[in-house]
Amino acid sequence: MAPCRYLIAPVMLLEVENLSFRHPGGGGVGPLGFTLAPAEACLLLGPSGSGKSTLLQLVAGLLTPETGTILLDGEPMHALGPAARDDLRRRTTAIVFQSLRLVSAISVHANLALARRLAGLPPDPGRIARLLERLGLAPLAGRLPRALSQGEAQRAALARALVTEPRLLLADEPTSALDDAQATAAATLLLDAAREAGAALLVVTHDARLKPLFGRALVLGADGRLAEDAAT
């Protein structure tokens, strides 16, 4: 199906309705629904196995929902074929993973340049330099990912995501294995960076310590349904 394009920009960046997905081996998410406004920051909390990461993959177009709809930037992600879904994700979304941070064989700077190229954006060395500077990575630009510390790699992954000028920034468990201070610093960095970039932010985590930092939290129950959608 051809992507639906609105003549007037949609009010919501992301609209999810009656969404459900079950893994063949058991477990899944939904049915559930929620919306996310442009530049809004939201936490997606839930215990292990509640389907948080599955929901993130559905929103990113990496999985096809069994039921329901996902409108991303006005386009029906749920109804698109794989290539069109890849294209929509490429144009709108960036993802920061917990462990898959950077392409391993190239430098931090090359990772950022590659991310822009793959997103179909023109080269912009100035933007890359500013972003590296902003995240304190300028002196590490030439290093390979394996030469970075945990914190440096996390910031580099954020830079790699933000350099594509996404409208939606997804983060999967960005603070697991961090102590309180580190977790707070990492979440603050995400929030600040997304705000400066004008991107909506959806952070998937089981780390309830982050709740006070976010204006809104979606909480999934153990059954994969939405148990709570509340301002914090």
Add this chain to the structure above:
Amino acid sequence: MIGLALAYLRDRAGQTALNVLLLALAVASLVALLLVSARVEDRFARDAAGVDLVVGAKGSPLQLILSAVYHLDQPTGNVPVETLALLRADPGVARAIPLALGDNFRGFRIVGTEPAFLALHGSKLVEGRLWEAPMEAVIGAEVARRTGARLGQKFLGSHGLGADEEGAMAHDHAPFVVTGILAPTGTVADRLILTSVESVWDVHGIAHDEAPGSAHAHDDGHDHGHAHDHGHAHDHDHAHAVKADPAGTEGGAASPLAARGGPAPEVTAVLVSYASPAAAIRLPAAINRQTALQAAVPAQETARFLTLFDGAIAGARALALLIAAAAALSIFTVLLSAARARAGDLALLRVMGASPARVFGTILAEGLLVAAAGALLGLLIGHAAVEAAARAFPTLGGIGLSGLAFHPGEWGILAGALVLGALAALVPAAAGFRTDLAATLARAQ
């Protein structure tokens, strides 16, 4: 994606270098084999061009061809000079060129012949003129280069056909003088010293009346006054154009000059070109019926000679192909394990916007880059090895082998190496193409 493929190859530089080297060895072996075998075949074909038949003394036909056409072996013997006249009188013969062998200068054969021999090999003078008087000689391009001989320079021939012949003695009573130097032809003529047949006879004190091959040979009692004994015994076991034959019986009909009691004029072989295709059927059979003569066909004997090397060449080629297969297997293994090890990387690339085809192309490019590097390095090594061999072994250098020459077949080897690299990368690339993104991301997290 080429840049990313290069980065991944750099990231595992040790394995990449090993694969490149393995493939380079295979390509180098194939290139060296191709260059050598093509050069040998080409050289054999060019040296034998224009010669349909060689007539010489009875013996091994291969030996006759090797000695008279390629100047590699000892002659089978000699034939009476009258043979030349008989051949020239035959309507099936368009051209008959005599060869009189027996001596050398620093390993380069001195060949008594006629100017038509130069035309046979497309030889042209770059300096001086052809031989006219007795003991004048024209030298081939390689002879001039290797000996440093110049026009007007005198030299002494030594008995025998090789520089290292045991008991070889210099004909110090009869020096040759260089009157001409030939341009390089890439044929055996480059390695020869050419003079008249009479000069060869003169060196060895053989009385003769006139030029060989005259249809009206006669004894006018004039023996040029320089028949002489040059004071050493002809006790070599090789055939010799001037071997004493007092009875004049060797080679069939007795020479009229044999009646004088001195050695009879003989030639070592006659190079024959047919006047018509029909001669190819009649002439060899007619000659071979004679008791002392044999006719050998260069094309047949050369083909027979080259088949002796077929097994060795096939074996060497099989070994090179085996190395190539090992290289392909190694590239395959490394790429497959690399694709598995960096499944997370590939998934991240896909999430960042790379299409499955792009991921496929990146892995395929890695295989092709390794293959291209191996092929190019192999070409360099192969050519360097051929050049080194040509310089180290004069026999190889003598046939015009050079590491600077490029054979069109090398394009085929290059293409084969690239196809091999692509095939080796195909399965790992397909694995990357089929990556289950969600499952890989779930595992990686």
